[in-house]
Amino acid sequence: MGFIHGANRHEEILFPERLDDYIAEENPVRFIDAFVDHRNLTTLGLQRATPAATGRPAYHPAELLKLYISGSLYRLRSRRRLEQATHRNVE
Numbered sequence: 001m002g003f004i005h006g007a008n009r010h011e012e013i014l015f016p017e018r019l020d021d022y023i024a025e026e027n028p029v030r031f032i033d034a035f036v037d038h039r040n041l042t043t044l045g046l047q048r049a050t051p052a053a054t055g056r057p058a059y060h061p062a063e064l065l066k067l068y069i070s071g072s073l074y075r076l077r078s079r080r081r082l083e084q085a086t087h088r089n090v091e
Contacts, residue, residue, distance in 0.1 A: 003051050003060040022090045029070055029091040036066050 009020040023029060039062075041049035046061050070091065071082045 002057055004057045005060055006063055019090065027091060028073060029066075032066055032069050032073070036062050036069070041065070 007019060010018055041061050046065075048058065049061050051058065067082060067086070071077065071085065074085070076082050076085055
């Protein structure tokens, strides 16, 4: 069993061609995305970087790390504030 993955940013949708089109080219979130994608999470010491074979699939640790880093960038430190921001902000 694998991880729960978010929406594919490159998948075509009705209004803009891609979800990625909502984010400006100079937005720091693009750097965070590229930075985390090029890291090996197992060697960084993340204990759950390998999915479990049983139970409900978890969210991918890379996605959670991206959320945490971008939340820190915008001074959102609590889990509740981060969750609220995900409903308002596509980034």
